[in-house]
Amino acid sequence: MSLTLILFFGFVAILLLALGWAVWEPRERRKLEADPRSLEEHGQRHATYLPQIRQALAPADYDFLSKRGVPRELQRRVRRERLGVARAYLAALRGDFQSLLRMASVIAVLSPKVAAVHEFERLRLTAKFTWRYQMIRWKLLTGLAPMTQLAGLSDLVSGLSVRMETAMNELGERAAAAADLASSINRRGLDVG
Amino acid sequence: MRIEIAQFQQILWAVNSVVGLFLLVLLAVRKNYRAFPAFSFYVLVNLTLGALALLMYRRWGFSSPSSRQIGWGMQGAVICTRALAVAEVCRHLLARYRGIWAMAWRILLACAALVLVYSIVAARHLWELALLAGDRGMELSIAAVVVGVLLFARYYDVQASAADRSLAVGFCLYSCFCVLNNTILEHYLHRYGALWNLLGMLAFLASLLLWTWALRKPQTEIVPEETLLSPVIYQTVAPQVNLRLRSLNDQLSKIWKPEVTRQ
Numbered sequence: 001m002s003l004t005l006i007l008f009f010g011f012v013a014i015l016l017l018a019l020g021w022a023v024w025e026p027r028e029r030r031k032l033e034a035d036p037r038s039l040e041e042h043g044q045r046h047a048t049y050l051p052q053i054r055q056a057l058a059p060a061d062y063d064f065l066s067k068r069g070v071p072r073e074l075q076r077r078v079r080r081e082r083l084g085v086a087r088a089y090l091a092a093l094r095g096d097f098q099s100l101l102r103m104a105s106v107i108a109v110l111s112p113k114v115a116a117v118h119e120f121e122r123l124r125l126t127a128k129f130t131w132r133y134q135m136i137r138w139k140l141l142t143g144l145a146p147m148t149q150l151a152g153l154s155d156l157v158s159g160l161s162v163r164m165e166t167a168m169n170e171l172g173e174r175a176a177a178a179a180d181l182a183s184s185i186n187r188r189g190l191d192v193g
Numbered sequence: 194m195r196i197e198i199a200q201f202q203q204i205l206w207a208v209n210s211v212v213g214l215f216l217l218v219l220l221a222v223r224k225n226y227r228a229f230p231a232f233s234f235y236v237l238v239n240l241t242l243g244a245l246a247l248l249m250y251r252r253w254g255f256s257s258p259s260s261r262q263i264g265w266g267m268q269g270a271v272i273c274t275r276a277l278a279v280a281e282v283c284r285h286l287l288a289r290y291r292g293i294w295a296m297a298w299r300i301l302l303a304c305a306a307l308v309l310v311y312s313i314v315a316a317r318h319l320w321e322l323a324l325l326a327g328d329r330g331m332e333l334s335i336a337a338v339v340v341g342v343l344l345f346a347r348y349y350d351v352q353a354s355a356a357d358r359s360l361a362v363g364f365c366l367y368s369c370f371c372v373l374n375n376t377i378l379e380h381y382l383h384r385y386g387a388l389w390n391l392l393g394m395l396a397f398l399a400s401l402l403l404w405t406w407a408l409r410k411p412q413t414e415i416v417p418e419e420t421l422l423s424p425v426i427y428q429t430v431a432p433q434v435n436l437r438l439r440s441l442n443d444q445l446s447k448i449w450k451p452e453v454t455r456q
Binding site for chain 1: 290291292293295296300311312315316317329333336337339340343344346347348349350351358362365366369372373376377379380420421422424426427428430431432434435438439442
């Protein structure tokens, strides 16, 4: 098979895969949520369960079980189930992260002017996050990830949510003030006319 | 075998013409030419040039130099009108969102140019195949632009009408097929010639059917522009989001490489 054939068939295969991904819409995929309140709920919903998750994963429980002479099979099961909970928690954190990203997308979509630099930066960071998230997920699956560090991740997500909310409130106030100013200028203009 | 292919080709040509005509009538009856003027023009040009090609081949035959030159000229015209129709679909999909559209069309145009360069570089450099390579490059660029605009729509989660989507998918699939078909033709020129035309017509028929289905209902002529936010909101929020995402990524990397944190 010649190189030309490979180059063109390969390119078309990539295009078709991308087309399939772009057109395919998973059932659970939700539409844009333009309401910041819903994002606030998403952003803080899962982060609030962090203490329970940490407690569930604390080594003290495993020590207690082994001291009590609980069968190894049961201990393994407990560990397996708790790791499952940690994975679910990580997935939920990703959901929170995606909600915040969606909000950023809404703002970009509804803006009269967007900066390509910011958009590319966000795309790059999202790709990076996705890659790392998958790696951590694999670490959790194999039992290699230190659970305590999930706390930092959770704090960042909830912090981002709070900051976004504050920013949106500020901007809402500014927009209202600007609208008041514009209408008063218009009124004055009419009065003069 | 060759005679069978030739007969089948003639039947398929007639079927394509009928379906094309039906699509044109549908565009007129449903008044969809208002929403898709470039697409309507493309279908019209395609039908007209198809009829002219038939007359030309009857007069001069398939292999005469005049037929070949005029045939490629017609092909060029059809591709140009298709490119316009694709641009129209892209505009339909994204132009409501002024900021995104301003960025997207530049990126898509650059992407098309890059793909064109890629297809020129990747082609076999033979003068007798230059037209075929050019045709393929254009088709590949069109396919890349369609995929690009659909990726934009997906990334920003924008609502796209079923008609726009179907038109885009029809264009992309047909262009992809043309690229593959031309690439095979380039390698097996003499053995594949008759089949090349036949498969091309089949692919076009599939696209015609998809477009007919997509435009079976009237489409809205003017899509209202979304109510836009003040530019200051984007300017303030976008850098903040990126900053937080960056720190979140840093944190993730610490989880991924805990030994770095300990140092």
